[in-house]
Amino acid sequence: MEFQVKKPRGGNQAKNRGPRPNSGNKTSASVHGPDTRGHGQRKELNQSEVTRNDHNENKKQEVVPQPIAGCITDPLPSKLDSLQISTAKPLNKLVPMQRPNQTKTSRNQSINILVNHFPINYDEKGRILHYEFKVELEKSTAEISKADFSSIKHKLFNSRKDLFPSSSIAYDGHRYVYSSIQLPVGQFKVESHRKIYVATIEYKKELNLSKLKGSPVSREVLQGLDVIIRKDSALKKFAIGRNLYSKGANHSYNLGRGIIALQGSHQTTKSTELGLMLSVDDSIMPVRKPGPVLKYLQENLRIKFTENVKLTETQRLAIEYALEEVRVSVTHRKEQSKFTDFSG
Known part of the structure; x- marks a missing residue:
């Protein structure tokens, strides 16, 4: 390898030039001329040094990884060497849920489930007569309270048990009466608390139980049957709203401060795929303890x-x-x- 020293133009002073970029594996060197400060020193390169540098440059460079400060360089546990990355299953396919029991030993085993639905048996040829009951003050348009309304109805039906037998009548607590026999219609005068009330009974329609088999089930027939069933259940219980509660101290709990909790039930007549059912739910209601x-x-x-x-x-x-x-x-x-x- 030969090196040539070129004299700078323009006198003894030479312009400083930067090193030329490397081209491939070749080595280029530049020799500076005399120092501008007048030292006149020249840097000479030995042939052996140039040969050694060129030999090192031609060698294939290898990158040796060096540890980074603050990083853990311990090798991974040997158990992780056996791990493999599984391929993802296609998501465009619906896979059914596997059965919890794969041994095929108890698939045909049946179990009993306790439910709060009880079947209702009734005569499909039966009927329910629907009446509307109204109460008004004689010669007055004042509104009557719900308590007075119920009291007048109770007094009229008890005074004429021959016309209104309790075993054949069910009252919904508002204004509708359901009966299995024909009731007298018209106006009846009832005296209570030195006031005269006029009770009016009006016939509405006949509800056939055969409509309970249809689809959809007649809501009027279902409502009438529900009132009759609740009335029969209330013979041994007392009603508060749509709930029925048992009588006696064995079905109540003392909460203190003159308050007791009554244990009862809330029942509803429902039409299901298996037929007419009576749904019974537990109910707890706090009430004041009766007494002085x-x-x-x-x-x-x-x-x-x-x-x-x-x-x-x-x-x-x-x-x-x-x-x-x-x-x-x-x-x-x-x-x-x-x-x-x-x-x-």
């Missing part, structure tokens, strides 16, 4: 009533709030009266 008013107030408000007790304004307001919308029966009169308003 003063005893209830003593338990509820923790107030002791003595002969010379004087109530404060706070206690008086608490008593009014505790007796709000509470039905109280008076027992010291021949005719029982019920009060729900204690203001004033």
Whole structure:
């Protein structure tokens, strides 16, 4: 390899030039001329050094990985060497869920399930007569409360049991009456609390039980049958709304403060694929413990009533709030009266 030294143009001073870029595996070198500061020194290259550098450049360079500071360089556990990456299954195919039991030993085993649905047996040729019951004050257009409405109906039916036998009549608690026999229609006068009420019974239609087999099931027939079934269940229980609760202390729980929890049920007639069913659900309702008013107030408000007790304004307001919308029966009169308003 030969090197040539070119003299710079323009006198003894030479311009400084940077090194030329490498081209392939060849080595290029540049020799600077005399130092501009006047030292006049020249850098000479030995032939052996140039040969050694050219030999090292022609060698194939190998990259040796070097550890990075702060990284863990320990080899992976030997158990991971046997792991393989599985190929993904195609997602455009629906695969059925596998059965939990693959041994094929209990597929035909049957189990019993307890449900709250009970089948209803009825005569498809039977019928239900639907009536509407109305109550109004004589010579007055004042609105009648629900309690007075029920009281007039109860008094009329009990006074004329020959015309309204209780075993053949079911009342929905509002204005509809369902019966298995024909009832007299028209107006009937009933006297209660020195007031005269006019009760009107109007025939609506005949409901045939054969319509319970159709699709869809007649809602009117289903509603009438539901009222009759609830009325039969209420003979041994008492109704609060659409719920039925058992009588007696064995079916109640004392919650304290004059409050007890009644255990009962909520039943509904439903039409299913297996036929007509009676759905029965458990129900728990807190109510006030029946008994004397003063005893209830003593338990509820923790107030002791003595002969010379004087109530404060706070206690008086608490008593009014505790007796709000509470039905109280008076027992010291021949005719029982019920009060729900204690203001004033």
